[in-house]
Amino acid sequence: MGRELSPINQRRLEGFRRNRRAIWSLRIFMVLFITSLGAEFVANDKPLIVYYDQGIYLPVLKAYPETTFGGDFETEADYRDDFVVELIEAKGWIQWPPIPYRFDTHIHNLEQPAPSSPSAQNWLGTDDQARDVVARVIYGFRISILFALTLTISSCFIGVCVGAIQGYFGGKVDLVGQRIIEVWGGLPVLFLLIIRANIIKPNFWWLLGIMLLFSWTALVDVVRAEFLRGRNLEYVRAARALGVSDIQIMRRHILPNAMVATITMAPFIITGAITTLTSLDFLGFGMPVGSPSLGELVAQGKANLHAPWLAITAFSVLATMLALLVFIGEGVRDAFDPRLIEN
Amino acid sequence: MSEVALDVVDLSTGFKQGTTATEVVSKVSFSLKGGRTLALVGESGSGKSVTAHAIMKLLPYPMAYHSSGQIILNGRDLLKLSESKMRPIRGNTIGMIFQEPMTALNPLHRIGKQISEVVCQHQGISKRQAHSKVLELLGQVKIQNPEQRISSYPHELSGGQRQRVMIAIALANEPKILIADEPTTALDVTVQREVLELLKDLQQQRNLSLLLITHDLGVVKYMAHDVAVMQQGKIVEAGPAAEIFDSPKHPYTRQLIESTPKGDAVNGAERGDGKPLLQVDNLSVSFTTKTSVFGRSLAEFHALKNSSFSLRGGETLGIVGESGSGKSTLALAVLRLIKSSGKIVFDGIDISTLPERQLRAMRDKIQVVFQDPFASLSPRMTVREIIKEGLTIHTNLGLSEQERLLLKTIDEVGLDASSLDRYPHEFSGGQRQRIAIARALILEPKLIILDEPTSALDRAVQVQVIDLLRDLQKKRRLSYLFISHDLKVIKALSHNVIVMKDGEIVEEGSARSVMETPRESYTKALIAASFET
Numbered sequence: 001m002g003r004e005l006s007p008i009n010q011r012r013l014e015g016f017r018r019n020r021r022a023i024w025s026l027r028i029f030m031v032l033f034i035t036s037l038g039a040e041f042v043a044n045d046k047p048l049i050v051y052y053d054q055g056i057y058l059p060v061l062k063a064y065p066e067t068t069f070g071g072d073f074e075t076e077a078d079y080r081d082d083f084v085v086e087l088i089e090a091k092g093w094i095q096w097p098p099i100p101y102r103f104d105t106h107i108h109n110l111e112q113p114a115p116s117s118p119s120a121q122n123w124l125g126t127d128d129q130a131r132d133v134v135a136r137v138i139y140g141f142r143i144s145i146l147f148a149l150t151l152t153i154s155s156c157f158i159g160v161c162v163g164a165i166q167g168y169f170g171g172k173v174d175l176v177g178q179r180i181i182e183v184w185g186g187l188p189v190l191f192l193l194i195i196r197a198n199i200i201k202p203n204f205w206w207l208l209g210i211m212l213l214f215s216w217t218a219l220v221d222v223v224r225a226e227f228l229r230g231r232n233l234e235y236v237r238a239a240r241a242l243g244v245s246d247i248q249i250m251r252r253h254i255l256p257n258a259m260v261a262t263i264t265m266a267p268f269i270i271t272g273a274i275t276t277l278t279s280l281d282f283l284g285f286g287m288p289v290g291s292p293s294l295g296e297l298v299a300q301g302k303a304n305l306h307a308p309w310l311a312i313t314a315f316s317v318l319a320t321m322l323a324l325l326v327f328i329g330e331g332v333r334d335a336f337d338p339r340l341i342e343n
Numbered sequence: 344m345s346e347v348a349l350d351v352v353d354l355s356t357g358f359k360q361g362t363t364a365t366e367v368v369s370k371v372s373f374s375l376k377g378g379r380t381l382a383l384v385g386e387s388g389s390g391k392s393v394t395a396h397a398i399m400k401l402l403p404y405p406m407a408y409h410s411s412g413q414i415i416l417n418g419r420d421l422l423k424l425s426e427s428k429m430r431p432i433r434g435n436t437i438g439m440i441f442q443e444p445m446t447a448l449n450p451l452h453r454i455g456k457q458i459s460e461v462v463c464q465h466q467g468i469s470k471r472q473a474h475s476k477v478l479e480l481l482g483q484v485k486i487q488n489p490e491q492r493i494s495s496y497p498h499e500l501s502g503g504q505r506q507r508v509m510i511a512i513a514l515a516n517e518p519k520i521l522i523a524d525e526p527t528t529a530l531d532v533t534v535q536r537e538v539l540e541l542l543k544d545l546q547q548q549r550n551l552s553l554l555l556i557t558h559d560l561g562v563v564k565y566m567a568h569d570v571a572v573m574q575q576g577k578i579v580e581a582g583p584a585a586e587i588f589d590s591p592k593h594p595y596t597r598q599l600i601e602s603t604p605k606g607d608a609v610n611g612a613e614r615g616d617g618k619p620l621l622q623v624d625n626l627s628v629s630f631t632t633k634t635s636v637f638g639r640s641l642a643e644f645h646a647l648k649n650s651s652f653s654l655r656g657g658e659t660l661g662i663v664g665e666s667g668s669g670k671s672t673l674a675l676a677v678l679r680l681i682k683s684s685g686k687i688v689f690d691g692i693d694i695s696t697l698p699e700r701q702l703r704a705m706r707d708k709i710q711v712v713f714q715d716p717f718a719s720l721s722p723r724m725t726v727r728e729i730i731k732e733g734l735t736i737h738t739n740l741g742l743s744e745q746e747r748l749l750l751k752t753i754d755e756v757g758l759d760a761s762s763l764d765r766y767p768h769e770f771s772g773g774q775r776q777r778i779a780i781a782r783a784l785i786l787e788p789k790l791i792i793l794d795e796p797t798s799a800l801d802r803a804v805q806v807q808v809i810d811l812l813r814d815l816q817k818k819r820r821l822s823y824l825f826i827s828h829d830l831k832v833i834k835a836l837s838h839n840v841i842v843m844k845d846g847e848i849v850e851e852g853s854a855r856s857v858m859e860t861p862r863e864s865y866t867k868a869l870i871a872a873s874f875e876t
Binding site: 008233234235237238239240241242243244245252253256 | 675678680703704705706707709710711713714715718719720721722723724732733736737779782786
């Protein structure tokens with residue numbers, strides 16, 4: 001049986017397409033996101049292609065020892081080293097990515113002391129550790145989005161499951177569940193994060209796990225409400241009279257109703273997650289030192305007020321990213337709103 | 344006496360939705376004469392309510408529009424009037440009452456305030472003067488103890504009393520014309536009669552012109568001087584009531600008049616083996632309405648009290664009662680969809696204590712068809728998925744065998760095989776009810792519980808569904824537990840009848856003895872109300 005869109009979903013898609021601001025935001029966002037997924041090919045301190053002595057090498061994908069190009073060491077070639085570049089260019093050529101720096105490349109041959117202002121080499125200047133800001137923004141954007149997407153998908157999954165169980169079974173299950181969530185919601189998240197930062201070395205997955213502990217509750221209430229309503233619908237009663245099992249009823253008959261609320265809220269959970277990650281990084285409780293992060297860039301901007309390109313870049317990137325996501329979210333929300341479609 | 348009070352000429356009404364426009368009423372003309380009642384009759388979707396709302400200009404303009412027509416009141420065309428000139432006409436010249444008195448009244452205000460609001464606004468008198476006026480109005484609509492009732496909230500009144508309050512509001516400013524949009528449809532049959540009598544009295548006292556919108560020919564016969572029959576946005580026949588009822592010309596009118604459920608229950612020879620299939624003893628259901636801090640129940644509402652009955656194989660047991668009498672609760676309790684106490688023996692097995700898992704395995708033997716065909720089918724599943732769902736749980740047939748059963752069942756309920764891949768919203772109410780019956784039927788149940796299966800349907804469709812149910816009973820030796828508030832429908836299908844009131848069985852017996860020689864006064868009132876209007 002082909003999975004065609006039901007008429008109502010077709011109408012929603014049509015509604016979303018008609019919202020020009022949302023559809024353009026989605027297009028721009030997808031271009032930025034896909035570009036940032038291939039960040040290694042856009043901004044890297046290793047060349048894309050090296051042609052040396054009749055052979056083609058791809059340093060982005062594979063590590064070659066310096067000896068390959070006639071150098072002295074067995075270690076990986078450092079393509080930023082003038083000596084290596086000279087060796088290669090004697091017998092071939094080098095194709096660099098558009099931005100020849102990685103997020104952690106320290107540039108030694110700056111004309112000004114770091115942070116240096118924008119120039120032809122460093123389009124948005126460098127930060128106070130002589131790292132290229134454009135490269136850091138591209139990698140930072142990718143981490144923010146991936147973090148937010150993973151967090152949103154996992155908290156939606158947990159939230160929908162818990163909300164569904166509470167709403168469908170109601171009674172004591174619901175009562176206990178609600179009380180636990182209330183107590184849980186009262187825990188001071190920031191303190192826990194600060195304490196955690198002193199005990200373990202933070203990384204992407206730790207941070208994700210801890211944020212997930214507290215963000216899954218966001219959806220429980222709406223999903224629970226949908227299931228509370230849904231379990232008394234006549235077609236759900238009919239399904240129970242047919243002998244359909246509880247899990248099947250929840251999945252097949254009530255969940256589609258709750259998905260509207262979930263999908264409508266998801267884009268806003270994403271923006272929330274980005275903001276949270278950024279603020280943690282800003283405070284220094286987020287990603288490990290040296291990782292490319294927008295929050296760290298904001299902190300640098302604050303520390304280096306004489307280098308306004310840092311703060312301006314951080315601000316514009318965050319503002320653009322959040323605005324695009326909010327516009328997309330609004331488009332989705334409106335597309336699911338039956339009243340707006342009728343008009 | 345017969346000067347024209349309101350003249351509607353060539354009125355067309357349509358709705359715009361995005362770029363598409365649909366005309367729902369086309370070129371309707373009728374005139375309402377002074378002091379007389381004109382009934383606009385038609386089935387749901389025929390455009391009668393839209394026409395009534397157009398007269399009051401209550402449609403959602405500018406999404407609604409009139410491509411042609413005039414509504415002439417005292418020589419002025421209402422369609423051309425501005426909103427500010429229209430306002431005094433609403434209420435002062437034309438009053439209106441609606442179908443559902445609970446939603447038409449504001450639940451947060453006392454009824455006295457709601458009536459005096461209208462009086463003050465249109466007549467510019469003080470609140471104190473309005474008070475005596477309100478009392479007078481409540482007396483006129485025959486509400487008992489008006490001094491006490493004036494400070495009641497709508498939820499403290501019964502449906503009939505609420506409708507009386509609505510009538511009082513509509514008549515507060517002594518309009519010449521009253522539009523009544525299905526005024527009794529939401530009321531129980533015994534109350535319907537009283538409200539209609541009240542309307543009739545008021546009409547005579549005040550020389551009102553009444554535009555009555557209804558689908559119920561019984562109401563029309565009782566009330567109307569003139570009748571206009573609407574079908575699909577057009578008036579197909581109009582004339583004096585007596586003429587229309589005696590010699591209907593249009594085939595649709597004839598169909599409307601003749602479509603009362605007829606026939607009797609399947610007769611003895613075709614019945615099943617006559618062994619009791621379902622035996623219910625002392626079944627009770629109560630809901631806790633108030634709990635103590637520790638969760639102990641302090642007050643309970645008994646929706647069903649110690650009910651016992653039995654149903655033999657191949658027979659139909661009709662359950663009659665007004666809304667709130669516990670008939671639907673009974674159905675849900677027998678299906679074990681709600682908690683109950685008492686004993687339910689089905690086919691020799693006591694299912695009242697059976698654990699959920701074992702119960703689930705035998706659910707295919709008891710099936711249910713609910714009242715609202717719009718709510719009982721999952722809107723996101725195709726008809727095929729809906730009907731097949733039970734089959735995949737209770738059998739492990741191959742796909743081709745499933746398909747064969749599917750086609751056989753859909754054919755049996757009188758639907759086309761092409762409907763299988765469509766969604767429920769593409770079907771009419773009657774067709775949806777057939778789908779719901781097919782979903783129950785495909786499992787080859789022994790008992791089908793029918794919870795008001797026809798009350799959301801138009802008369803003509805009701806008859807078809809009842810004929811279908813009777814045929815199926817004959818062919819498959821099915822037993823029905825048939826719940827309805829409509830005695831005509833019950834009579835057409837049931838062998839035995841039980842009458843319920845306030846959660847209790849007040850009378851039971853064979854269909855014939857209950858209908859012909861009712862013992863209880865309540866049963867008598869029910870029968871009088873449903874067979875005489």
